[in-house]
Amino acid sequence: MKQKRICLCKNYTLLSVLLRVESIREFEVGGDNIMNNPWKDISLSDYERHMALDSVQQLQAMNQMMKGQLNQYDIQSAMILGIAGGNGLEHVDTEKLNKVYGVDINQEYLTITKKRYENISDTLECLCVDLISEAEKLPQVDMLIANLLIEYIGYECFKKVVTVTKPIYVSCIIQINVDDSFVSDSPYLHAFDGLETVHHQMAEQELQNSMNEIDYQLIQMLEHQLPNGKKLVQLDFYKKQ
Numbered sequence: 001m002k003q004k005r006i007c008l009c010k011n012y013t014l015l016s017v018l019l020r021v022e023s024i025r026e027f028e029v030g031g032d033n034i035m036n037n038p039w040k041d042i043s044l045s046d047y048e049r050h051m052a053l054d055s056v057q058q059l060q061a062m063n064q065m066m067k068g069q070l071n072q073y074d075i076q077s078a079m080i081l082g083i084a085g086g087n088g089l090e091h092v093d094t095e096k097l098n099k100v101y102g103v104d105i106n107q108e109y110l111t112i113t114k115k116r117y118e119n120i121s122d123t124l125e126c127l128c129v130d131l132i133s134e135a136e137k138l139p140q141v142d143m144l145i146a147n148l149l150i151e152y153i154g155y156e157c158f159k160k161v162v163t164v165t166k167p168i169y170v171s172c173i174i175q176i177n178v179d180d181s182f183v184s185d186s187p188y189l190h191a192f193d194g195l196e197t198v199h200h201q202m203a204e205q206e207l208q209n210s211m212n213e214i215d216y217q218l219i220q221m222l223e224h225q226l227p228n229g230k231k232l233v234q235l236d237f238y239k240k241q
């Protein structure tokens with residue numbers, strides 16, 4: 001009897017491992033995945049409340065960093081990958097930029113972003129695209145901005161996005177953790193439970209190496225210390241001629 005129970009347990013363990021491997025495989029292939037990308041199930045209010053917490057303070061930091069990203073370089077068009085609720089779009093200067101694309105996998109985020117920034121509707125175009133499986137749908141732009149996004153698509157997919165969109169400048173913000181967790185402790189933590197399946201750990205040097213492989217050179221690196229022992233690192237790249 002005892003032996004039977006053990007066998008049953010083993011079978012269940014094996015089954016759950018197989019199901020997990022299968023679902024990860026389905027997810028990686030992209031397209032009509034059985035397993036949905038977890039970002040589609042996270043409400044924008046949970047995400048923004050978490051990011052704005054005093055202990056996290058990332059919404060405020062990212063807002064100011066985006067101001068610099070949008071205005072430092074001589075560009076006419078930009079694409080913001082993983083735009084979520086459009087934090088920082090108030091810094092779009094429509095005299096300078098004639099097109100800004102906001103890209104995200106979550107259509108609800110994009111609907112809210114469009115509504116929030118109706119004042120720049122002639123310039124802002126929102127595209128619901130899964131960067132993992134649909135990168136080839138993206139148009140070309142002068143500058144690509146990817147803030148806390150490469151973590152969720154990985155270096156290889158990001159290189160593909162850069163190759164398709166052919167930007168002159170690429171500006172990325174990645175989060176470097178000093179502890180093990182990539183999501184800071186907060187009352188909204190449960191909302192991010194599913195993210196582990198798609199999260200990639202970032203490192204400045206690895207990102208730099210990936211970009212060098214596709215002929216982009218680092219031109220600027222900025223650091224922003226966060227209150228919870230994490231830091232945001234902005235890396236800007238320029239296409240070698």
Ligand SMILES: C[S@@+](CC[C@H](N)C(=O)[O-])C[C@H]1O[C@@H](n2cnc3c(N)ncnc32)[C@H](O)[C@@H]1O
Nearest residue numbers: 039082084104105106129130131132147148152
């Ligand atoms: C951590 S949030 C960053 C949001 C914003 N850039 C910021 O700095 O606050 C990641 C964003 O990327 C989007 N995202 C994640 N995976 C994606 C994918 N495969 N394709 C397109 N967007 C994706 C999520 O929906 C989310 O809005």
